[in-house]
Amino acid sequence: MKTKEEALLTQDLLTHHHIQTNLAVPQLVEKILSRNEGVLSATGAVCATTGKYTGRSPNDKYIVRDDACEQLIDWGDVNQSIDEASFDKLLKKVTAYLHDKDELFHFRGFAGSDPNHRLPIEVFNEYAWHNLFARQLFINPTDEELKAHQSEFTVISAPTYKANPAVDGTDSETFILISLKKRIILIGGTEYAGEIKKSIFSVMNYLLPQKGILPMHCSANVGQEGDVALFFGLSGTGKTTLSADPYRLLIGDDEHGWSPNGIFNIEGGCYAKCINLSQKKEPQIYNAIRFGSVLENVILNESSREPDYEDTSLTENTRAAYSLENIDNIVSPSVAGHPNTIIFLTADASGTLPPISKLTKEQAMYHFLSGYTSKLAGTERGVTQPQATFSACFGSPFLPLPPSRYAEMLGEKIDQYHSNVFLVNTGWTGGSYGVGKRMKLSYTRAMIHAALEGELNHIETVMDHIFGLEIPMHVPGVPDEVLVPKNTWTDKEAYKMEAQALAMKFHDNFSKFTHASETIRNAGPVYKG
Structure with missing residues (x-):
């Protein structure tokens, strides 16, 4: 429920002399153009730029440390803390700053397409184009729902307000502050709209497990027979692309919850x-x-x-x-049953992971906790070429709770619903980044189609002796030589060195999961140095 302080804050912002609430899309487009925030493209879409911040700023994200969440949050480099006093001071500065603006834009809607588990939210924006972004990404209420809407979380976005690190307790001029106690998200110093979306996802990753629901950084779709597939992966691994299948109905492309009733999309766009x-x-x-x-x-x-x-x-x-x-072929509302197939996507820049392999339950838990990929250029500020990274549960930047909490929930659901799990590499083949080439999208689609149709459940496999993964020897529509990474490399010794180096990175990373069982720990790469 909304706190008294949040209710007063909302009321204060709503007293702005030119507050624009839930404007229609054409009205927002008119505002964007008249305010010179963007231009109209030939497609009809508005085009805006975000200045020097063209990706998320994870080092500028903080959770307010207070008595409501202190014992629950997995504090550290991902979940940095900021004290309540610093948050309160910055909140007052930002709201005063917004009151001096000619206009404010206000959106009321929901996160979560399942009415039983959705979160009523509201977003205050300095920019009209950010408000249009919120309207597209979150779930819009009906007229009746809007009348009865009672926000339970508020986002305040003031991109042109810059913090003073020496005074405000931030790392830079940019700040993304989440107060779970006051149910307020404060964003400033960055024009990158993705911060609005991802901050609410972080909140859902905190709230949903308390209701026994697994929040997931994944896309999802459903086949004509009602079979549901999940696609886990960090940005740039292909979640959006691969879940947009003309032969399957899209549930959503990035954020979902898994409740006792099945899958539901957290977003509306x-x-x-x-x-x-x-x-x-x-x-x-x-x-x-x-x-x-x-x-x-x-x-x-x-x-x-x-x-x-x-x-x-x-x-x-x-x-x-x-x-x-x-999108024409979507599920509406964005809910479906329990997943038959779970796919972990990775964009391996070393070019040594198999393009597809079927995982045992123990391997699934190992690779879920590992969350390996190569971080691609542009997704975060300062990343200009692929970097090997391990992001627990394929979404570490958005997980307020310990990764083991989410992993345990996934393991229980795999057991309960007998989901098949595959690891799919959408990254490089024939060599590492700079030498090899990115895996053909047509090949990846063919492999995923085979997995979804059950064609790989009983096919002959070959063991990868470095990673311990079972690789299908044949996949319709994919050349056999592509399936085994070593066969695509001209320099076999270079392949061996790259693969062994990656295997050791897996082991080094997994050493921090001290509570993982020996069975799960042994499900990682066979090569141990």
Whole structure:
């Protein structure tokens, strides 16, 4: 429930002389254009830029340490703490700053498509285009729901307000502060809209486990027979692309909850990467970018205003935010049954992980806790080329609780619903980054199709003697030599060295999970140095 302090704060912001609440899409577009916040592209989408912050700023995210959450949060480098006094002072400064603005934009809606588990939220924005972003990414209320709407969490976004680290207790001018006690998220110093979306996801990762619901950083879709698939993976591994399947109905592309009733989408829209987007390769995403959508840091042709999705002069992390309604084959409402298939996606820049392998339950728990991928350029500030990273549960930046809490819940659900789990590498083949090439999307789609259709459940496999993974020897539509990474490398000794180095990184990372059972610990790479 909303605290008294939050209610007073909301009331104070709503007294702004020009507060615009739940404007329609055309009204917001008009505001964006008249305020010179963005331009209209040939697709009908608004195109805005975010200045020097073209990705998330994880080092500037803090959770307020208070008596309500102190014993629950997994404090450390991911969940940095800030004291209540510093939060309160900065909150007063930001609200006073916003009161001096000519206009404020206000959105009321929900996070969570299951009415039994949704979170009523509200978002206050300095920018109209950020408010349009919120409208596209969160769940819009009906007229009746809007009348009865009672917010339980408030987001306040003031991108042009810059903190003073020496005074405000922040690391830089940028800040993303989450008060779980006061149910307020305060964002400033960054124009990157993704902070709005991900801060609410962090909140859901705190609240849902308390209700016995597993929050997940994954996309999800459902087949014609009602079979549900989950796609876990960090940004850039292919969650959005691979879940947008013309032969399956999309549940959502990034954030879901797994309740006793099944899967539900936390969002009402998609936030897709646009780099090298084409109608031929990704028609659903390409065609979804139209009027009402928001293009972020995408370069437009000066004369035609057609988006140039290959131009990365601002960032490789170009984005499009659009409503799920822009996709024809979706589940509405965004709920479905329990998953038959779970796919862990990784973009391995070493080029040594198999493109697909079937995991035992123990291997599934090992790789879920490991959450390995290569962090791709642009997703976070300062990342310019792929870097090996391990992100617990494929979403460590958004997990307030210890990773073991989420892993235990996933393990219980795999047991209960007998889900098949696969590890799929969408990264490099034939060599590491700079030598090899990115796995063909058509090959990855063929492998996932085979997994979803059960074609890999009884097929002959070969053991990878470094990673201990079972690799299918044949997948329809994929050359056999592609399936075994070593076979794609010209320099076999270089392959061996890269693979062994990656195996040791897995072991080094997993050493921090001291509470993991010996069975799960032994499900990692066979090579141990």
